[in-house]
Amino acid sequence: MEIGVIGCGKMGTALITGAIRSGAIEASKVHGYDPYPAAADSFREATGASTVAELDSLANCDTYLLCTKPQQAAEALGALPANQSSLVISIAAGLSIDWLQKHSPSDSRIIRCMPNTPALVGEGAAAFALGQSATTADAETAKTLLGSVGIALEVPEIQLDAVTGLSGSGPAFVFMIIEALADGGVRAGLPRAQALELAAQTVRGAATMVSETGMHPGALKDQVASPGGTTIAGISALEAAGLRSALIEAVAAATRRSIELGHG
Ligand SMILES: NC(=O)C1=CN([C@@H]2O[C@H](COP(=O)(O)OP(=O)(O)OC[C@H]3O[C@@H](n4cnc5c(N)ncnc54)[C@H](O)[C@@H]3O)[C@@H](O)[C@H]2O)C=CC1
Ligand SMILES: O=C(O)[C@@H]1CCC=N1
Numbered sequence: 072m073e074i075g076v077i078g079c080g081k082m083g084t085a086l087i088t089g090a091i092r093s094g095a096i097e098a099s100k101v102h103g104y105d106p107y108p109a110a111a112d113s114f115r116e117a118t119g120a121s122t123v124a125e126l127d128s129l130a131n132c133d134t135y136l137l138c139t140k141p142q143q144a145a146e147a148l149g150a151l152p153a154n155q156s157s158l159v160i161s162i163a164a165g166l167s168i169d170w171l172q173k174h175s176p177s178d179s180r181i182i183r184c185m186p187n188t189p190a191l192v193g194e195g196a197a198a199f200a201l202g203q204s205a206t207t208a209d210a211e212t213a214k215t216l217l218g219s220v221g222i223a224l225e226v227p228e229i230q231l232d233a234v235t236g237l238s239g240s241g242p243a244f245v246f247m248i249i250e251a252l253a254d255g256g257v258r259a260g261l262p263r264a265q266a267l268e269l270a271a272q273t274v275r276g277a278a279t280m281v282s283e284t285g286m287h288p289g290a291l292k293d294q295v296a297s298p299g300g301t302t303i304a305g306i307s308a309l310e311a312a313g314l315r316s317a318l319i320e321a322v323a324a325a326t327r328r329s330i331e332l333g334h335g
Pocket of ligand 1: 077078079080081082083104105106107110138139140141143146147162163164165185186187188239240
């Protein structure tokens with residue numbers, strides 16, 4: 072498999088760095104293209120893969136990973152070499168399989184997916200949906216690529232906007248939560264560095280408990296809260312401030328925006 076990466080920005084670099092680091096793909100099989108030389112330079116530096124100056128030079132690739140912004144995708148796909156049937160895997164938020172098919176060379180097999188930035192540290196959460204002509208082998212390719220840097224679930228396309236709202240955008244929501252927990256620690260008198268370390272490890276530990284015990288998060292929460300204790304005092308403050316509602320609305324707003332991006 073020769074992979075052409077179209078758009079060597081944050082996500083293209085994160086995915087390829089993680090996949091190479093995990094051994095799922097070899098750097099020598101990856102060729103990036105980005106019209107901005109600075110982006111191409113940092114992609115090469117981060118991944119050890121090569122870059123090309125013109126998109127035409129990716130003609131030998133059988134798999135393309137589209138990592139431009141949604142607004143840049145039409146131009147990028149329109150410039151793809153049209154001389155072969157290739158697999159196009161898109162990570163662009165909101166762009167539907169139909170849209171991708173229409174803007175790609177006619178014989179392309181399409182996979183639409185939504186990864187997230189923790190892929191860079193091997194803890195990504197991604198989902199993907201297959202276009203009509205994508206094969207089982209293509210699904211395996213997507214699963215291997217995305218699964219090499221975290222979890223990768225196959226879903227019906229209709230669920231991908233919700234995936235974007237939850238796990239695509241979600242790392243930003245969780246970073247805000249970690250930052251705010253650390254602020255709380257500082258406000259209560261902890262040094263900043265220790266507050267941040269404790270906050271990050273608390274979120275990591277809580278997330279691991281949810282995935283490893285299989286217990287409902289509400290039951291795990293109940294285990295922390297002693298009658299008349301500190302935790303229930305904090306939970307009460309969170310409920311008064313509308314934490315749950317804020318997070319539900321954040322995922323819903325991000326999902327709506329993903330749908331809007333799909334409508335151009
Ligand atoms: N940032 C995130 O957390 C996530 C982003 N995404 C999706 O990933 C895609 C990329 O996002 P980022 O990496 O954050 O953006 P970015 O702006 O860091 O990267 C996009 C790159 O595409 C390049 N580019 C622009 N026009 C091009 C063209 N015609 N041909 C080739 N390359 C071109 C740009 O120079 C830039 O380096 C977006 O579609 C976004 O919806 C998906 C999941 C998570
Ligand atoms: O904010 C965005 O549009 C992209 C898609 C998911 C995460 N970042």
